[in-house]
Amino acid sequence: MDDQRPHASSPIVLDVTGLTVAYGKAEVVHGANLRVHEGEFVVLLGRNGAGKSSSLHAIGALIQRKGGEIRFLGQDVTKSNARALARMGLVNVLEGHRVFTTLSVEDNLMLGTYAQNPHGDKAAVESAMEIFPELADLRHQLASRLSGGQQQILAVAQGIAAKPKLLVLDEPSGGLAPLVIDRILTVAKTLTRQGTAVLLVEQLVKEAFKFADYCYLMENGKIGGEGTVESVRSGDLIQRIYLGGAASEQE
Ligand SMILES: Nc1ncnc2c1ncn2[C@@H]1O[C@H](COP(=O)(O)OP(=O)(O)OP(=O)(O)O)[C@@H](O)[C@H]1O
Ligand SMILES: [Mg+2]
Structure with missing residues:
Protein backbone atom coordinates (compact mmCIF):
# COMPACT_ATOMS: atom_id res chain seq x y z
CA MET A 1 0.00 0.00 0.00
CA ASP A 2 2.80 2.34 0.98
CA ASP A 3 4.49 2.17 -2.43
CA GLN A 4 1.39 3.79 -3.93
CA ARG A 5 1.68 6.63 -1.48
CA PRO A 6 2.76 9.55 -3.66
CA HIS A 7 4.79 11.19 -0.88
CA ALA A 8 6.33 7.96 0.45
CA SER A 9 9.83 9.05 -0.56
CA SER A 10 9.54 12.55 0.94
CA PRO A 11 10.93 13.10 4.45
CA ILE A 12 8.60 12.13 7.27
CA VAL A 13 7.41 15.22 9.14
CA LEU A 14 5.29 13.50 11.77
CA ASP A 15 5.65 9.91 12.86
CA VAL A 16 3.27 8.69 15.56
CA THR A 17 3.76 5.20 16.96
CA GLY A 18 1.54 3.42 19.49
CA LEU A 19 -0.30 6.54 20.61
CA THR A 20 -2.49 5.85 23.63
CA VAL A 21 -4.71 8.45 25.25
CA ALA A 22 -6.84 8.12 28.37
CA TYR A 23 -9.12 10.43 30.31
CA GLY A 24 -8.77 9.16 33.84
CA LYS A 25 -9.31 5.41 33.59
CA ALA A 26 -11.10 5.60 30.26
CA GLU A 27 -8.69 4.82 27.44
CA VAL A 28 -10.03 6.31 24.20
CA VAL A 29 -7.05 5.92 21.82
CA HIS A 30 -5.41 2.50 21.84
CA GLY A 31 -2.07 2.45 20.08
CA ALA A 32 -2.60 4.52 16.95
CA ASN A 33 0.11 4.77 14.29
CA LEU A 34 0.17 7.44 11.66
CA ARG A 35 2.57 9.36 9.51
CA VAL A 36 2.62 12.58 7.55
CA HIS A 37 5.27 13.31 4.93
CA GLU A 38 6.60 16.64 3.75
CA GLY A 39 4.17 18.32 1.37
CA GLU A 40 1.52 15.71 2.07
CA PHE A 41 -2.15 16.38 2.78
CA VAL A 42 -3.42 13.70 5.14
CA VAL A 43 -7.00 13.37 6.32
CA LEU A 44 -8.00 11.49 9.46
CA LEU A 45 -11.60 10.30 9.27
CA GLY A 46 -13.82 8.51 11.74
CA ARG A 47 -17.21 8.69 13.40
CA ASN A 48 -18.06 10.99 16.30
CA GLY A 49 -16.19 9.91 19.41
CA ALA A 50 -13.68 7.72 17.51
CA GLY A 51 -10.77 9.58 19.12
CA LYS A 52 -9.66 11.92 16.34
CA SER A 53 -9.51 15.15 18.37
CA SER A 54 -7.99 13.33 21.33
CA SER A 55 -5.26 12.05 19.03
CA LEU A 56 -4.55 15.51 17.62
CA HIS A 57 -4.47 17.06 21.08
CA ALA A 58 -2.14 14.34 22.34
CA ILE A 59 0.18 14.66 19.32
CA GLY A 60 0.49 18.40 19.99
CA ALA A 61 1.08 17.74 23.72
CA LEU A 62 -2.04 19.76 24.51
CA ILE A 63 -3.19 16.86 26.66
CA GLN A 64 -1.17 14.17 28.38
CA ARG A 65 -0.39 10.96 26.51
CA LYS A 66 -0.65 7.61 28.21
CA GLY A 67 1.80 6.03 25.79
CA GLY A 68 3.38 6.22 22.40
CA GLU A 69 6.26 7.85 20.64
CA ILE A 70 6.14 11.03 18.57
CA ARG A 71 8.82 12.03 16.11
CA PHE A 72 8.65 15.44 14.46
CA LEU A 73 11.06 16.55 11.74
CA GLY A 74 13.24 13.56 12.53
CA GLN A 75 13.53 14.32 16.24
CA ASP A 76 12.08 12.38 19.13
CA VAL A 77 9.69 14.91 20.66
CA THR A 78 7.80 12.46 22.86
CA LYS A 79 8.76 14.48 25.93
CA SER A 80 8.48 17.96 24.37
CA ASN A 81 5.79 20.30 25.57
CA ALA A 82 3.22 22.10 23.43
CA ARG A 83 5.18 25.34 23.33
CA ALA A 84 8.35 23.63 22.13
CA LEU A 85 6.40 21.78 19.45
CA ALA A 86 4.76 25.01 18.27
CA ARG A 87 8.17 26.64 18.06
CA MET A 88 9.37 23.75 15.91
CA GLY A 89 6.42 24.31 13.56
CA LEU A 90 3.71 21.96 14.75
CA VAL A 91 0.74 24.30 14.55
CA ASN A 92 -2.74 23.37 15.73
CA VAL A 93 -5.94 25.05 14.58
CA LEU A 94 -8.40 23.49 16.98
CA GLU A 95 -12.08 22.79 16.68
CA GLY A 96 -14.32 25.80 17.14
CA PRO A 164 3.81 25.75 10.18
CA LYS A 165 5.88 22.80 9.05
CA LEU A 166 2.81 20.76 9.94
CA LEU A 167 -0.59 22.44 9.97
CA VAL A 168 -3.13 20.46 12.01
CA LEU A 169 -6.74 21.36 11.30
CA ASP A 170 -9.54 19.88 13.41
CA GLU A 171 -12.85 20.20 11.60
CA PRO A 172 -12.31 23.61 10.05
CA SER A 173 -15.77 23.34 8.46
CA GLY A 174 -17.33 23.62 11.93
CA GLY A 175 -20.81 23.50 10.45
CA LEU A 176 -20.12 26.46 8.18
CA ALA A 177 -20.91 27.01 4.53
CA PRO A 178 -19.18 24.63 2.07
CA LEU A 179 -17.62 27.66 0.39
CA VAL A 180 -15.70 28.50 3.56
CA ILE A 181 -14.28 25.02 3.96
CA ASP A 182 -13.43 24.95 0.27
CA ARG A 183 -11.54 28.20 0.67
CA ILE A 184 -9.65 26.95 3.74
CA LEU A 185 -8.72 23.61 2.19
CA THR A 186 -7.67 25.26 -1.08
CA VAL A 187 -5.24 27.43 0.89
CA ALA A 188 -4.01 24.41 2.85
CA LYS A 189 -3.42 22.59 -0.44
CA THR A 190 -1.42 25.54 -1.76
CA LEU A 191 0.78 25.37 1.34
CA THR A 192 1.51 21.69 0.73
CA ARG A 193 2.91 22.59 -2.69
CA GLN A 194 5.51 24.65 -0.80
CA GLY A 195 6.36 21.65 1.38
CA THR A 196 4.09 22.23 4.39
CA ALA A 197 2.43 19.07 5.66
CA VAL A 198 -1.27 19.10 6.53
CA LEU A 199 -3.14 16.82 8.92
CA LEU A 200 -6.87 17.38 8.68
CA VAL A 201 -9.81 15.99 10.61
CA GLU A 202 -13.01 16.66 8.75
CA GLN A 203 -16.54 15.25 8.72
CA LEU A 204 -17.15 16.47 5.17
CA VAL A 205 -15.52 13.48 3.49
CA LYS A 206 -16.20 14.56 -0.07
CA GLU A 207 -14.62 17.96 0.57
CA ALA A 208 -11.61 16.38 2.30
CA PHE A 209 -11.11 13.90 -0.55
CA LYS A 210 -10.96 16.74 -3.07
CA PHE A 211 -7.73 17.90 -1.44
CA ALA A 212 -6.17 15.00 0.47
CA ASP A 213 -3.44 12.68 -0.75
CA TYR A 214 -3.71 10.03 1.94
CA CYS A 215 -6.38 8.89 4.37
CA TYR A 216 -6.47 7.20 7.77
CA LEU A 217 -9.70 5.83 9.20
CA MET A 218 -10.01 5.85 12.97
CA GLU A 219 -12.40 3.31 14.47
CA ASN A 220 -12.89 3.06 18.23
CA GLY A 221 -9.55 4.59 19.05
CA LYS A 222 -7.56 2.55 16.54
CA ILE A 223 -6.46 3.11 12.98
CA GLY A 224 -8.79 0.71 11.19
CA GLY A 225 -7.53 1.35 7.69
CA GLU A 226 -5.43 3.63 5.54
CA GLY A 227 -4.65 4.28 1.93
CA THR A 228 -4.37 6.83 -0.81
CA VAL A 229 -7.57 8.70 -1.50
CA GLU A 230 -7.85 6.90 -4.86
CA SER A 231 -7.47 3.47 -3.29
CA VAL A 232 -9.91 4.32 -0.49
CA ARG A 233 -12.47 5.63 -2.96
CA SER A 234 -12.33 2.53 -5.11
CA GLY A 235 -11.98 -0.02 -2.29
CA ASP A 236 -13.97 -1.34 0.66
CA LEU A 237 -12.73 1.25 3.12
CA ILE A 238 -15.10 3.86 1.73
CA GLN A 239 -18.05 1.73 2.88
CA ARG A 240 -16.70 1.62 6.41
CA ILE A 241 -16.12 5.37 6.35
CA TYR A 242 -19.74 6.03 5.45
CA LEU A 243 -21.29 3.16 7.41
CA GLY A 244 -19.25 4.28 10.42
CA GLY A 245 -21.06 7.58 10.27
CA ALA A 246 -17.97 9.56 9.41
CA ALA A 247 -19.99 11.40 6.82
CA SER A 248 -23.42 12.86 6.49
CA GLU A 249 -23.12 13.84 2.87
CA GLN A 250 -22.94 10.64 0.86
CA GLU A 251 -24.52 10.98 -2.55
N1 LIG B 1 -11.99 15.96 28.07
C1 LIG B 1 -12.51 14.74 28.02
N2 LIG B 1 -12.76 14.05 29.15
C2 LIG B 1 -13.28 12.81 29.12
N3 LIG B 1 -13.59 12.14 27.99
C3 LIG B 1 -13.37 12.79 26.83
C4 LIG B 1 -12.83 14.11 26.78
N4 LIG B 1 -12.70 14.48 25.49
C5 LIG B 1 -13.16 13.44 24.77
N5 LIG B 1 -13.56 12.42 25.56
C6 LIG B 1 -14.07 11.12 25.11
O1 LIG B 1 -13.08 10.51 24.32
C7 LIG B 1 -13.65 9.83 23.22
C8 LIG B 1 -13.03 10.36 21.94
O2 LIG B 1 -13.43 11.72 21.77
P1 LIG B 1 -12.81 12.66 20.66
O3 LIG B 1 -13.30 14.03 20.93
O4 LIG B 1 -11.37 12.43 20.57
O5 LIG B 1 -13.52 12.07 19.35
P2 LIG B 1 -13.61 12.65 17.88
O6 LIG B 1 -13.24 11.52 16.99
O7 LIG B 1 -12.84 13.91 17.77
O8 LIG B 1 -15.17 12.94 17.73
P3 LIG B 1 -15.95 14.11 16.94
O9 LIG B 1 -16.00 13.66 15.52
O10 LIG B 1 -17.30 14.10 17.57
O11 LIG B 1 -15.21 15.39 17.13
C9 LIG B 1 -15.15 10.04 23.32
O12 LIG B 1 -15.71 8.91 23.93
C10 LIG B 1 -15.27 11.26 24.21
O13 LIG B 1 -16.47 11.21 24.94
MG1 LIG C 1 -13.36 15.88 17.34
Missing part, protein backbone atom coordinates in the same frame (compact mmCIF):
# COMPACT_ATOMS: atom_id res chain seq x y z
CA HIS A 97 -13.40 29.46 16.96
CA ARG A 98 -10.44 30.43 19.00
CA VAL A 99 -9.82 33.92 17.76
CA PHE A 100 -9.65 36.76 20.27
CA THR A 101 -12.84 38.70 19.67
CA THR A 102 -11.64 41.81 21.52
CA LEU A 103 -8.61 42.13 19.23
CA SER A 104 -8.43 43.30 15.63
CA VAL A 105 -7.88 40.93 12.75
CA GLU A 106 -4.31 42.18 12.42
CA ASP A 107 -3.56 41.71 16.12
CA ASN A 108 -5.01 38.19 16.01
CA LEU A 109 -2.60 37.37 13.21
CA MET A 110 0.26 38.94 15.14
CA LEU A 111 -0.58 36.68 18.11
CA GLY A 112 -0.16 33.72 15.79
CA THR A 113 3.46 34.69 15.15
CA TYR A 114 4.55 34.82 18.80
CA ALA A 115 5.26 31.08 18.96
CA GLN A 116 8.05 31.60 16.41
CA ASN A 117 9.14 35.09 17.39
CA PRO A 118 8.53 36.62 20.84
CA HIS A 119 8.57 40.11 19.30
CA GLY A 120 5.99 39.24 16.66
CA ASP A 121 6.59 38.95 12.94
CA LYS A 122 4.99 41.70 10.86
CA ALA A 123 6.11 40.09 7.59
CA ALA A 124 4.40 36.82 8.53
CA VAL A 125 1.21 38.79 9.27
CA GLU A 126 1.36 40.45 5.88
CA SER A 127 1.99 37.18 4.09
CA ALA A 128 -0.97 35.55 5.89
CA MET A 129 -3.10 38.45 4.61
CA GLU A 130 -1.76 37.91 1.11
CA ILE A 131 -2.85 34.30 1.35
CA PHE A 132 -6.30 35.40 2.60
CA PRO A 133 -6.86 38.81 0.94
CA GLU A 134 -10.40 38.83 2.34
CA LEU A 135 -8.79 39.46 5.75
CA ALA A 136 -6.65 42.35 4.52
CA ASP A 137 -9.79 44.41 3.92
CA LEU A 138 -10.84 43.70 7.52
CA ARG A 139 -7.47 44.18 9.17
CA HIS A 140 -8.59 46.89 11.61
CA GLN A 141 -11.94 45.30 12.41
CA LEU A 142 -12.46 43.66 15.78
CA ALA A 143 -12.69 39.90 15.31
CA SER A 144 -16.06 40.03 17.11
CA ARG A 145 -17.45 41.90 14.08
CA LEU A 146 -16.54 39.08 11.71
CA SER A 147 -19.01 36.44 10.55
CA GLY A 148 -18.58 32.84 11.72
CA GLY A 149 -16.96 31.93 8.41
CA GLN A 150 -14.61 34.91 8.53
CA GLN A 151 -13.61 34.02 12.10
CA GLN A 152 -12.89 30.48 11.01
CA ILE A 153 -10.72 31.77 8.17
CA LEU A 154 -8.97 34.08 10.65
CA ALA A 155 -8.25 31.11 12.95
CA VAL A 156 -6.62 29.27 10.05
CA ALA A 157 -4.74 32.38 8.93
CA GLN A 158 -3.43 32.74 12.49
CA GLY A 159 -2.09 29.20 12.21
CA ILE A 160 -0.48 30.01 8.87
CA ALA A 161 1.12 33.15 10.33
CA ALA A 162 2.91 30.78 12.74
CA LYS A 163 4.84 29.37 9.73
Whole structure:
Protein backbone atom coordinates (compact mmCIF):
# COMPACT_ATOMS: atom_id res chain seq x y z
CA MET A 1 0.00 0.00 0.00
CA ASP A 2 2.80 2.34 0.98
CA ASP A 3 4.49 2.17 -2.43
CA GLN A 4 1.39 3.79 -3.93
CA ARG A 5 1.68 6.63 -1.48
CA PRO A 6 2.76 9.55 -3.66
CA HIS A 7 4.79 11.19 -0.88
CA ALA A 8 6.33 7.96 0.45
CA SER A 9 9.83 9.05 -0.56
CA SER A 10 9.54 12.55 0.94
CA PRO A 11 10.93 13.10 4.45
CA ILE A 12 8.60 12.13 7.27
CA VAL A 13 7.41 15.22 9.14
CA LEU A 14 5.29 13.50 11.77
CA ASP A 15 5.65 9.91 12.86
CA VAL A 16 3.27 8.69 15.56
CA THR A 17 3.76 5.20 16.96
CA GLY A 18 1.54 3.42 19.49
CA LEU A 19 -0.30 6.54 20.61
CA THR A 20 -2.49 5.85 23.63
CA VAL A 21 -4.71 8.45 25.25
CA ALA A 22 -6.84 8.12 28.37
CA TYR A 23 -9.12 10.43 30.31
CA GLY A 24 -8.77 9.16 33.84
CA LYS A 25 -9.31 5.41 33.59
CA ALA A 26 -11.10 5.60 30.26
CA GLU A 27 -8.69 4.82 27.44
CA VAL A 28 -10.03 6.31 24.20
CA VAL A 29 -7.05 5.92 21.82
CA HIS A 30 -5.41 2.50 21.84
CA GLY A 31 -2.07 2.45 20.08
CA ALA A 32 -2.60 4.52 16.95
CA ASN A 33 0.11 4.77 14.29
CA LEU A 34 0.17 7.44 11.66
CA ARG A 35 2.57 9.36 9.51
CA VAL A 36 2.62 12.58 7.55
CA HIS A 37 5.27 13.31 4.93
CA GLU A 38 6.60 16.64 3.75
CA GLY A 39 4.17 18.32 1.37
CA GLU A 40 1.52 15.71 2.07
CA PHE A 41 -2.15 16.38 2.78
CA VAL A 42 -3.42 13.70 5.14
CA VAL A 43 -7.00 13.37 6.32
CA LEU A 44 -8.00 11.49 9.46
CA LEU A 45 -11.60 10.30 9.27
CA GLY A 46 -13.82 8.51 11.74
CA ARG A 47 -17.21 8.69 13.40
CA ASN A 48 -18.06 10.99 16.30
CA GLY A 49 -16.19 9.91 19.41
CA ALA A 50 -13.68 7.72 17.51
CA GLY A 51 -10.77 9.58 19.12
CA LYS A 52 -9.66 11.92 16.34
CA SER A 53 -9.51 15.15 18.37
CA SER A 54 -7.99 13.33 21.33
CA SER A 55 -5.26 12.05 19.03
CA LEU A 56 -4.55 15.51 17.62
CA HIS A 57 -4.47 17.06 21.08
CA ALA A 58 -2.14 14.34 22.34
CA ILE A 59 0.18 14.66 19.32
CA GLY A 60 0.49 18.40 19.99
CA ALA A 61 1.08 17.74 23.72
CA LEU A 62 -2.04 19.76 24.51
CA ILE A 63 -3.19 16.86 26.66
CA GLN A 64 -1.17 14.17 28.38
CA ARG A 65 -0.39 10.96 26.51
CA LYS A 66 -0.65 7.61 28.21
CA GLY A 67 1.80 6.03 25.79
CA GLY A 68 3.38 6.22 22.40
CA GLU A 69 6.26 7.85 20.64
CA ILE A 70 6.14 11.03 18.57
CA ARG A 71 8.82 12.03 16.11
CA PHE A 72 8.65 15.44 14.46
CA LEU A 73 11.06 16.55 11.74
CA GLY A 74 13.24 13.56 12.53
CA GLN A 75 13.53 14.32 16.24
CA ASP A 76 12.08 12.38 19.13
CA VAL A 77 9.69 14.91 20.66
CA THR A 78 7.80 12.46 22.86
CA LYS A 79 8.76 14.48 25.93
CA SER A 80 8.48 17.96 24.37
CA ASN A 81 5.79 20.30 25.57
CA ALA A 82 3.22 22.10 23.43
CA ARG A 83 5.18 25.34 23.33
CA ALA A 84 8.35 23.63 22.13
CA LEU A 85 6.40 21.78 19.45
CA ALA A 86 4.76 25.01 18.27
CA ARG A 87 8.17 26.64 18.06
CA MET A 88 9.37 23.75 15.91
CA GLY A 89 6.42 24.31 13.56
CA LEU A 90 3.71 21.96 14.75
CA VAL A 91 0.74 24.30 14.55
CA ASN A 92 -2.74 23.37 15.73
CA VAL A 93 -5.94 25.05 14.58
CA LEU A 94 -8.40 23.49 16.98
CA GLU A 95 -12.08 22.79 16.68
CA GLY A 96 -14.32 25.80 17.14
CA HIS A 97 -13.40 29.46 16.96
CA ARG A 98 -10.44 30.43 19.00
CA VAL A 99 -9.82 33.92 17.76
CA PHE A 100 -9.65 36.76 20.27
CA THR A 101 -12.84 38.70 19.67
CA THR A 102 -11.64 41.81 21.52
CA LEU A 103 -8.61 42.13 19.23
CA SER A 104 -8.43 43.30 15.63
CA VAL A 105 -7.88 40.93 12.75
CA GLU A 106 -4.31 42.18 12.42
CA ASP A 107 -3.56 41.71 16.12
CA ASN A 108 -5.01 38.19 16.01
CA LEU A 109 -2.60 37.37 13.21
CA MET A 110 0.26 38.94 15.14
CA LEU A 111 -0.58 36.68 18.11
CA GLY A 112 -0.16 33.72 15.79
CA THR A 113 3.46 34.69 15.15
CA TYR A 114 4.55 34.82 18.80
CA ALA A 115 5.26 31.08 18.96
CA GLN A 116 8.05 31.60 16.41
CA ASN A 117 9.14 35.09 17.39
CA PRO A 118 8.53 36.62 20.84
CA HIS A 119 8.57 40.11 19.30
CA GLY A 120 5.99 39.24 16.66
CA ASP A 121 6.59 38.95 12.94
CA LYS A 122 4.99 41.70 10.86
CA ALA A 123 6.11 40.09 7.59
CA ALA A 124 4.40 36.82 8.53
CA VAL A 125 1.21 38.79 9.27
CA GLU A 126 1.36 40.45 5.88
CA SER A 127 1.99 37.18 4.09
CA ALA A 128 -0.97 35.55 5.89
CA MET A 129 -3.10 38.45 4.61
CA GLU A 130 -1.76 37.91 1.11
CA ILE A 131 -2.85 34.30 1.35
CA PHE A 132 -6.30 35.40 2.60
CA PRO A 133 -6.86 38.81 0.94
CA GLU A 134 -10.40 38.83 2.34
CA LEU A 135 -8.79 39.46 5.75
CA ALA A 136 -6.65 42.35 4.52
CA ASP A 137 -9.79 44.41 3.92
CA LEU A 138 -10.84 43.70 7.52
CA ARG A 139 -7.47 44.18 9.17
CA HIS A 140 -8.59 46.89 11.61
CA GLN A 141 -11.94 45.30 12.41
CA LEU A 142 -12.46 43.66 15.78
CA ALA A 143 -12.69 39.90 15.31
CA SER A 144 -16.06 40.03 17.11
CA ARG A 145 -17.45 41.90 14.08
CA LEU A 146 -16.54 39.08 11.71
CA SER A 147 -19.01 36.44 10.55
CA GLY A 148 -18.58 32.84 11.72
CA GLY A 149 -16.96 31.93 8.41
CA GLN A 150 -14.61 34.91 8.53
CA GLN A 151 -13.61 34.02 12.10
CA GLN A 152 -12.89 30.48 11.01
CA ILE A 153 -10.72 31.77 8.17
CA LEU A 154 -8.97 34.08 10.65
CA ALA A 155 -8.25 31.11 12.95
CA VAL A 156 -6.62 29.27 10.05
CA ALA A 157 -4.74 32.38 8.93
CA GLN A 158 -3.43 32.74 12.49
CA GLY A 159 -2.09 29.20 12.21
CA ILE A 160 -0.48 30.01 8.87
CA ALA A 161 1.12 33.15 10.33
CA ALA A 162 2.91 30.78 12.74
CA LYS A 163 4.84 29.37 9.73
CA PRO A 164 3.81 25.75 10.18
CA LYS A 165 5.88 22.80 9.05
CA LEU A 166 2.81 20.76 9.94
CA LEU A 167 -0.59 22.44 9.97
CA VAL A 168 -3.13 20.46 12.01
CA LEU A 169 -6.74 21.36 11.30
CA ASP A 170 -9.54 19.88 13.41
CA GLU A 171 -12.85 20.20 11.60
CA PRO A 172 -12.31 23.61 10.05
CA SER A 173 -15.77 23.34 8.46
CA GLY A 174 -17.33 23.62 11.93
CA GLY A 175 -20.81 23.50 10.45
CA LEU A 176 -20.12 26.46 8.18
CA ALA A 177 -20.91 27.01 4.53
CA PRO A 178 -19.18 24.63 2.07
CA LEU A 179 -17.62 27.66 0.39
CA VAL A 180 -15.70 28.50 3.56
CA ILE A 181 -14.28 25.02 3.96
CA ASP A 182 -13.43 24.95 0.27
CA ARG A 183 -11.54 28.20 0.67
CA ILE A 184 -9.65 26.95 3.74
CA LEU A 185 -8.72 23.61 2.19
CA THR A 186 -7.67 25.26 -1.08
CA VAL A 187 -5.24 27.43 0.89
CA ALA A 188 -4.01 24.41 2.85
CA LYS A 189 -3.42 22.59 -0.44
CA THR A 190 -1.42 25.54 -1.76
CA LEU A 191 0.78 25.37 1.34
CA THR A 192 1.51 21.69 0.73
CA ARG A 193 2.91 22.59 -2.69
CA GLN A 194 5.51 24.65 -0.80
CA GLY A 195 6.36 21.65 1.38
CA THR A 196 4.09 22.23 4.39
CA ALA A 197 2.43 19.07 5.66
CA VAL A 198 -1.27 19.10 6.53
CA LEU A 199 -3.14 16.82 8.92
CA LEU A 200 -6.87 17.38 8.68
CA VAL A 201 -9.81 15.99 10.61
CA GLU A 202 -13.01 16.66 8.75
CA GLN A 203 -16.54 15.25 8.72
CA LEU A 204 -17.15 16.47 5.17
CA VAL A 205 -15.52 13.48 3.49
CA LYS A 206 -16.20 14.56 -0.07
CA GLU A 207 -14.62 17.96 0.57
CA ALA A 208 -11.61 16.38 2.30
CA PHE A 209 -11.11 13.90 -0.55
CA LYS A 210 -10.96 16.74 -3.07
CA PHE A 211 -7.73 17.90 -1.44
CA ALA A 212 -6.17 15.00 0.47
CA ASP A 213 -3.44 12.68 -0.75
CA TYR A 214 -3.71 10.03 1.94
CA CYS A 215 -6.38 8.89 4.37
CA TYR A 216 -6.47 7.20 7.77
CA LEU A 217 -9.70 5.83 9.20
CA MET A 218 -10.01 5.85 12.97
CA GLU A 219 -12.40 3.31 14.47
CA ASN A 220 -12.89 3.06 18.23
CA GLY A 221 -9.55 4.59 19.05
CA LYS A 222 -7.56 2.55 16.54
CA ILE A 223 -6.46 3.11 12.98
CA GLY A 224 -8.79 0.71 11.19
CA GLY A 225 -7.53 1.35 7.69
CA GLU A 226 -5.43 3.63 5.54
CA GLY A 227 -4.65 4.28 1.93
CA THR A 228 -4.37 6.83 -0.81
CA VAL A 229 -7.57 8.70 -1.50
CA GLU A 230 -7.85 6.90 -4.86
CA SER A 231 -7.47 3.47 -3.29
CA VAL A 232 -9.91 4.32 -0.49
CA ARG A 233 -12.47 5.63 -2.96
CA SER A 234 -12.33 2.53 -5.11
CA GLY A 235 -11.98 -0.02 -2.29
CA ASP A 236 -13.97 -1.34 0.66
CA LEU A 237 -12.73 1.25 3.12
CA ILE A 238 -15.10 3.86 1.73
CA GLN A 239 -18.05 1.73 2.88
CA ARG A 240 -16.70 1.62 6.41
CA ILE A 241 -16.12 5.37 6.35
CA TYR A 242 -19.74 6.03 5.45
CA LEU A 243 -21.29 3.16 7.41
CA GLY A 244 -19.25 4.28 10.42
CA GLY A 245 -21.06 7.58 10.27
CA ALA A 246 -17.97 9.56 9.41
CA ALA A 247 -19.99 11.40 6.82
CA SER A 248 -23.42 12.86 6.49
CA GLU A 249 -23.12 13.84 2.87
CA GLN A 250 -22.94 10.64 0.86
CA GLU A 251 -24.52 10.98 -2.55
N1 LIG B 1 -11.99 15.96 28.07
C1 LIG B 1 -12.51 14.74 28.02
N2 LIG B 1 -12.76 14.05 29.15
C2 LIG B 1 -13.28 12.81 29.12
N3 LIG B 1 -13.59 12.14 27.99
C3 LIG B 1 -13.37 12.79 26.83
C4 LIG B 1 -12.83 14.11 26.78
N4 LIG B 1 -12.70 14.48 25.49
C5 LIG B 1 -13.16 13.44 24.77
N5 LIG B 1 -13.56 12.42 25.56
C6 LIG B 1 -14.07 11.12 25.11
O1 LIG B 1 -13.08 10.51 24.32
C7 LIG B 1 -13.65 9.83 23.22
C8 LIG B 1 -13.03 10.36 21.94
O2 LIG B 1 -13.43 11.72 21.77
P1 LIG B 1 -12.81 12.66 20.66
O3 LIG B 1 -13.30 14.03 20.93
O4 LIG B 1 -11.37 12.43 20.57
O5 LIG B 1 -13.52 12.07 19.35
P2 LIG B 1 -13.61 12.65 17.88
O6 LIG B 1 -13.24 11.52 16.99
O7 LIG B 1 -12.84 13.91 17.77
O8 LIG B 1 -15.17 12.94 17.73
P3 LIG B 1 -15.95 14.11 16.94
O9 LIG B 1 -16.00 13.66 15.52
O10 LIG B 1 -17.30 14.10 17.57
O11 LIG B 1 -15.21 15.39 17.13
C9 LIG B 1 -15.15 10.04 23.32
O12 LIG B 1 -15.71 8.91 23.93
C10 LIG B 1 -15.27 11.26 24.21
O13 LIG B 1 -16.47 11.21 24.94
MG1 LIG C 1 -13.36 15.88 17.34
